[in-house]
Amino acid sequence: MASTSSSHSFTTCVLFLFFLYLSCFFNNLDAKHSITNTHKHKHQHNHNHIHNSPLNPRLYRAFLALQAWKHVIYSDPKNITSNWVGPSVCNYTGIYCAPSLDDPKITVVAGIDLNHADIAGFLPDELAFLCDLSLLHLNSNRFCGIIPKTFSNLTHLYELDLSNNRFVGPFPSVVLSLPSLTYLDLRYNEFEGPLPPELFNKAFDAFFLNNNRFTSSIPRNLGKSKASVMVFANNKFGGCLPESIVNFANTLEELLLINTSISGCLPQQVGFLYKLRVLDVSFNNIVGPIPYSLAGLSHLEQLNLGHNMMSGIVPVGICELPNLVNFTFSYNFFCEEEGICKNLTSKKIAFDDRRNCLPEKALQRSEKECSAKLEHPVDCFELCCVEGGLGNNVSAGSMAIPPSATAPAAMPLSAAPLVAPSHP
Template structure:
């Protein structure tokens, strides 16, 4: 009971902080939504049954939503009956910044409900919503356009559902959005460049069906976490990634069909703790600039076509705990790289071209690669494969194993 009370108190505190940080937007939302409230009529409860018009609007929205929920195995919405919406399971109320004498619906948390249905346009009536969490359900269809009315929305998590269609551009119209998680759905097509122009702290778009290339303005936002793994982008990692130097802490680009060389600008990300570019088509050497990532804890370069020397400067990083560079074509390890276990670093150097190391590639496979070193300054990016690489890499790429998908959000360990 004590832990439940503390959790509820923490949630209310989080909501109040979200409200306070967006008070100016709240005033606008209040005035616009009040004018809208007069155009909506109650369905089964008189407006006089509600403490304020905002809760009446919430009732209309939640009842409309309940009607398009087809399966609710854990009975999340069973008690969504009557005007006391603040007592509905998964619905949390708090005082908005523009009026501390009332309560409004400030948060929805239906995570792990296994609920099937879709999202109705009436959800746009919840104009004071700050947190919207629907992780691990079976919601399908597209994201309704009326979601753009949620001018105070701070966190949107619709991950691990069955949403479809192109990237939901409506989220780009949410002025106070800080956290976006749309992973493990069926979104497809290109990522809009506008996504990386928004001031978002965390972006999770992994495990969808996004294609095309990573937008060239990839690094112009202020994110601390970027996860775009398990999509089919192709092309190179844009040098603009350097613009995230003051904020980015975790960058996961697993299995995104990246090609070309890893740009030296990655080494400018001095706050980085996690860098994972495994299961791609990257070629060339490890940029020595990575030796400047003093906070780096996890580095995964596995299952690419990189070659050259594993530099001592990277192996000596003070916080490095796990370094995986297996299934590449590295031919030499400098200094401490030859014995990372003595430094307490977990490592995997299998299936390279390292002399006197076990479980390496055969000389027949390694020799063509070693005879045609990749010059990164000659590389030219494209969206269909390795840009400017030698024929030796092209012939080997077909034998590279396919990446396993990341764990679903309900099972995956948190990186944050």
């Protein structure tokens, strides 16, 4: 009986030790698991800290600017700004970051391209926070209102394209304070009033002002800009093309003055623009002969004098220009063509000579119309122009015909050279 009791006590002791061992074993496993989780959590925390590090001050200001802009966008049918959420502005659609010009180690917002986004809204003052911006392209949207004065803070901006929008007000003079600006595109908006003479003292490579509501006249002193392209078309400037156009002789390659209500004679100085490839002064009130100086424009490819009230001879020097491919002088009162001008087809030059007073040519004006014009020749040396206004001619001893029923119709808005381009 005692033996049985001893055996039972021994078994109980063994089982107790066995369960104590298992308990220690599982406690160790729990401890190891807890330590592993703690290390894992710390690692994840450090990893997240690395990827969510605070923005540099310039990107933070850009974040504030873009959020303020998004707040005043009323329509975004293409959802371009749908991902303008959170501080990672370099991931926003249409926003482009690059190293700062003054410190390559700092990332900044350097460009904005929202061309053809069809966004409606306006430009808030907070865009001035984008002080590192070099490019701002907003072609073909529905932005409206005026250009903020705070744009003067964008001192690195060198390309500004606001074309094909609904901006209003006078010429945005704030752009004249931007020291780096070389490309200005304001076409197809509702800007109005006179152009500031200071515009033509800026070092622009190109500027496009067409299809607005600018009035007054082209400033007499065109300054010393270095522009290669100037487009004034489809405005109501009036007055004459000033002789100071010669200041662009070393750079100007394209001059478009279509439907701008300019009057008077073309100045001889136009012929000194020796780099000119395109000259279009159609749909205006220009009188007098073609300046002989135009025969010196050896690079000229496109010449359009159509829909004016010019008269006299079409000089052979124009028709013999080596690079001329298109010459339009229809709807004027030219009465004679010299030399090869009578047969431009033989030189493979596209031309339009309709509605003039050219003998033996088809589709010309009536004898009555031509006689009335020839009875009142224009003396360009004595002709004076009204400064501003609608471009009526005032003669000093001459008999210039003012705009009348023979004045040209409005230039079609769909003219190919005036379509605002898209930036890549």
